[in-house]
Amino acid sequence: MNIKRIITLGAITLFLAGVSFWIGQLSYSWFPPQASAEAILYDDLFSLLTGIGTFIFLGVTLAVFYNIIFYQAGRYNTSDGPPIEGNIKLEIIWTAIPLLLVIAIAVISYQTYDQMDLHGPTEIAHLPQMMDAAYADTGQSTVESMTEIEVDSQQWAWIFRYPDQNVTSTELHLPVNQRAHLKLRSKDVIHGFYIPAFRVKQDIIPAKTIDFEFTPILEGNYRLRDSQYSGTYFAAMQADVVVESQADYDRWLKKAAKQIPTLAPNQAASEYARREQKSDSAGWKTVVPAPAPMVNYHP
Amino acid sequence: MTTITNPQELIPETPKTPPDWRQYFSFSTDHKVIGIQYIFTAFFFFLVAGIFAMIMRGELITPEPDLLDRTVYNGLYTMHGTIMIFGWTFPVLSGFANYLVPLMIGARDMAFPRLNAAAFWMIPVVGILFILSFLVPGGPSQAGWWAYPPQSVQNPTGNLVNGQFIWLLAVAISGVSSIMGALNIVTTIIRMRAPGMGWFKTPAFVWTVMAAQIIQLYGLPALTAGVVMLLCDLTFGTAFFDPAQGGNPVLFEHFFWFYSHPAVYVMVLPVFGIFSEIFPVYARKPLFGYKVVAISSIIITVLGGLVWVHHMFASGTPGWMRVLFMASTMLIAVPTGIKVFAWVGTIWGGKLRLDTSMLFGLGGLINFVFAGITGIMLSSVPIDIHVNNTYFIVGHFHYVLYGTIVFGIYAGIYHWFPKMTGRMYYEGLGKLHFYLTFIGTALNFVPMHPLGLMGMPRRVASYDPEFAFWNVIASLGAFLLGVSTVPFLLNMVSSWISGKKAGDNPWRAIGLEWLVSSPPDHENFEEIPVVIAEPYGYGKDEPLTENMGG
Structure with missing residues (x-):
């Protein structure tokens, strides 16, 4: 029974992961053309977050629908459900996993931001690392400053x-x-x-x-x-x-x-x-x- | 100190309940009357601002600015946002807090009933000022609800009394009203809980209301200060935010968002509370991890005050500040996630009844998970930089404010309607209302996400033709949402007049408010209940109180 449950859960997880990966790949098509080196970095990060987000969204939605389908009370059933007030182990897990996940997302986001090196009113412009990656594609090795x-x-x-x-x-x-x-x-x-x-x-x-x-x-x-x-x-x-x-x-x-x-x-x-x-303009006075x-x- | 527990003795006698309809137009000090006054007034403004939205979506159904003059569009979008926030969401939730908190904690009224009434009567004034500002020369404010200077103080008419002036005045009055309300509610919750109701016997809704109102107390002074300074810049020629004279417009952004981001939690926390009340009733199970859910509200109150710069990632903020606020924003996902998982845990393996309130609750939960995921994306600085100020943001926050908060409010209205009126609503009309609202929400707000990713800025009256397809879908969704209010209004009016008698506790719910008659007497409780059990004792077969059963 337990093994059956593990297999079912594993299969669902795999399926969700597959769908999430697919949506993550699909997300590249939601954007305008990748016309800058920053856009390549951006779309990769967005795709990753879309994948993670899809997994969580589908997971929660599936759990809700599972209960709607299998645990609806009959019309004249006035009994109560099991009086389960909580589960410390489960609560620790669902605090710890999101915490680790957001820390990971923050670190990856920071790296992407650092690579984009968009600007800084107080920072001196320098040639960022990402240029190497971006120029591997275009076949150029040096970048002239304009x-x-x-x-x-x-x-x-x-x-x-x-x-x-x-x-x-x-x-x-x-x-x-x-x-x-x-x-x-x-x-x-x-x-x-x-x-x-x-x-x-x-x-x-x-x-x-x-x-x-x-x-x-x-x-x-x-x-x-x-x-x-x-x-x-x-x-x-x-x-x-x-x-x-x-x-x-x-x-x-x-x-x-x-x-x-x-x-x-x-x-x-x-x-x-x-x-x-x-003369019949319906608008208000403007700057x-x-x-x-x-x-x-x-x- | 003991005098505070029985303030009704100090005030003049008000007529005995059930109150007749005229009472709703009077300066009543009964928290139940005030609660319903808030909900009614707010719903009126919800309809007004909703009509504004539909006119805007009418303009946006084609790329060209052909339906309205651009100034009119800008005035409409400004007042849509402003009235939805200051005229609908805040007041309607104050209405719920007013109606429910004393009943849920076993008190006869709020701590300061006259302050309560005074705070309410400012709301119609605020809303009417907003609407009347359409009639002054130059029209209403056209600066968006952020009112960023220097644009907001440009004043093309040169008049002293202009739309922006009225806007600032009304927002300041609304702030005063909210501070008065917050003081009252926090005092009531801390001082007036029934004997035996320790913090961990207090219902989750009461926890969330307190967490929300504490934010009003620490946040509103910043907004009010910013608004007063902006008013001085506009009217008296000061230069707090005028860069031409050495002022700093980014400073206003900080004042504004220091309050206005936590304000989102002021609006969403009570809705989390409504979810936490509703899921146990309709799943017939205790709220899963009740104590953790309760504490997570307070954690959100604290963290919520440390994230405001994420609205300014594309503004003139240095890199270190962007990264710091990215981290603090992401942390908020943890207490919020705890709540979501706890709700799923609550319905897991229960005996689910899909009444209208439960449908709105579950729909709101799913919408909120979606909004939360785009929220995490937005907290990432590099992601935000592309989609900041685009329709992606508009889609995200409408999934919070409509998909989650309005859904929660509808869930609450259906759930407590029998208590407030003594009558049942019509389930069929309720379900129709739910399905129309759910589909309308998806049609209206999902298309905004791809539009934002493609690069359509928010607040535009015209746009490039490449955006037309998704805008047509969104506009159709908006009109459907307009239609969806018809079965709701029909249901409420006809049920109140001729609905089936509800009895004290039609949902077989556990909670002090269900131990009294529907509608409750003026004094709520003949005898103050003595609480002996935790809330949400479904399936445990134990009494909630010593003297009133339950």
């Missing part, structure tokens, strides 16, 4: 400055496989710098310059979104991010440097202008958006 790009945010526009070339743009261009160094600034309220394909995010606090780093590894077009609520046109505060080869990047910079600054399209400013023209920016390059 010059800094200044990111200016305001209600409701993003402007990117490349100080060495004296270029301004409303589209963020980055060379692939290079550590990007950004200086984040805000002119008015708190904004959030967020590129989902890179899995990185940082609030931008006004009157502060925040250093921010990450490494794009996949050429393509991505979205930058404001992630900290910034008022009326918050949802419209988006910009495109272009990750391209070094050669394309250099060409783009050179071309942009030669262009005379022109008025870039800005969704918030144009929506506001349209709203002001309509006036900053005028559309003058930049060397805009899409």
Whole structure:
């Protein structure tokens, strides 16, 4: 009888573990493309936690349904269940296992965080260990450090400055496989710098310059979104991010440097202008958006 | 010291029970009347804020901002969150605490009945202020319920009386009301338990209410201070949080979250208490590991005060702070896990009866495990950095606030409805209500998780077309949740008017509140009970009290 029970429990555990592993693998498909070295680390950690979480969720749910199915009282059955008040051994086990589990998750999370080395207003940027891992895939062994790009945010526009070339743009261009160094600034309220394909995010606090780093590894077009609520046109505060080869990047910079600054399209400013023209606008008075920016390059 | 045990002698006589309906509109000092006043008022605000949510989901059913002006959307989402928290969840749980605590501990009323009534009557004022703020020029606050400066103090109208001003005022009043309530409840629980009711004979619900109200006492002063400083910044031109004049906006974030994270435990702990009361009754077994469950509430009270920075992982916080608060946040999973396992242990091998309260209890338990798992994920700093301020968070906390807390509240309403009204509700309508609510919750809030992982920020009135599919599902779920309240309201109204008479103890439950008549007399207990047994003695066939049986 006891052996039968152990076998049944073992089989259920194995089955749950299998399902959990499968869901954990499936979790990779829930994300945008892995466009940065950080994204690879992120998705691995998320997959692990999804697997553990699925196991716990299915375990508890299964236990509840097992009892619903096998231990429902009959309609006229008014008897009580066994008066079991607790079980010290069981209670110690279900305190100790979660404790060990969260300690393990915290340690693994810390390691991932350390490897991402996202930034630190007080820390000196250094080449993180993760670069080796990330570059094993791309076949490159050295990483050049890129010059800094200044990111200016305001209600409701993003402007990117490349100080060495004296270029301004409303589209963020980055060379692939290079550590990007950004200086984040805000002119008015708190904004959030967020590129989902890179899995990185940082609030931008006004009157502060925040250093921010990450490494794009996949050429393509991505979205930058404001992630900290910034008022009326918050949802419209988006910009495109272009990750391209070094050669394309250099060409783009050179071309942009030669262009005379022109008025870039800005969704918030144009929506506001349209709203002001309509007399029947149902909206309330809003902070006036900053005028559309003058930049060397805009899409 | 002894005078405190019988405060009703000090106050003017109120009419004898059962109270007629007019009493619910009066300044009554009867804790049962106040409890029902809280629950009714809160449910009204729940419906109002729910309608706001459905209008928002109407906007979000398409990517473009086509239904509402952006300012209107921002005002609606701000007031949805604000009213749900300050107008619904806090007050409805204060209602449960008010109604149940004196009955459960064998007292005739709360320690300070007039303070109790005063605290309640502030709630309609708070809720009406929130709603009236839609009528001032410039509309209501459009800063979210966090009201982060400098955005929250921008005041485009330039008026002294603006939506944000009213918002801050109402939140401050709500804070005063909560502090008054907390003082009253904690005093009542410490001083007025019946003879023989030691701490380990006190019901788990009472433990959780006390654990929750202690948080109000240590946390609310921080929020109130932050709110008053923000009000000064907005109205009197001070610069506590204005970076242009040397202030620090991140300081407000600390003030806000130092209270507002523990506030989640203020809301969820009493619901844990409701689960702990309900599972033994409908499984006919003692609460598994009762003492550990009781103590784990207090551990949550302490740990809950040490985790607030996890809301600010993507903010201007240094690395060491992120890691420290990741560790403290993860530790909370341990006492919470103890409760979950104890509930599973309670129903294990029992004689389960799936009445509506039990269904809401079990549904809430499963939803809570789901919310807890995404919670552990979010406590991990690197995970949080990508999903922070995305719909993943919105999905997570709606699984806590709706999937767990609202489910627990419904479970509690069904379970104690016969006690409060003396009548039974209709089981069929109750079950319909449960299934609609459970499906609506899943449809509404599960899609928010993939949306967040894909990178859709929260609080947006418009979004990129790639997010459209899951948003349509979520909106349909929201409308279904709206529909699900119809059988509930029908059930409550018709049962109260013409339901079957319930008798004192229709669930054959163990507890002092089930030893008195339904509804209880004004004085609750003719004779104060003397408690001789632990609560939850199912299957043990022993009396709970010396003088009243049970």
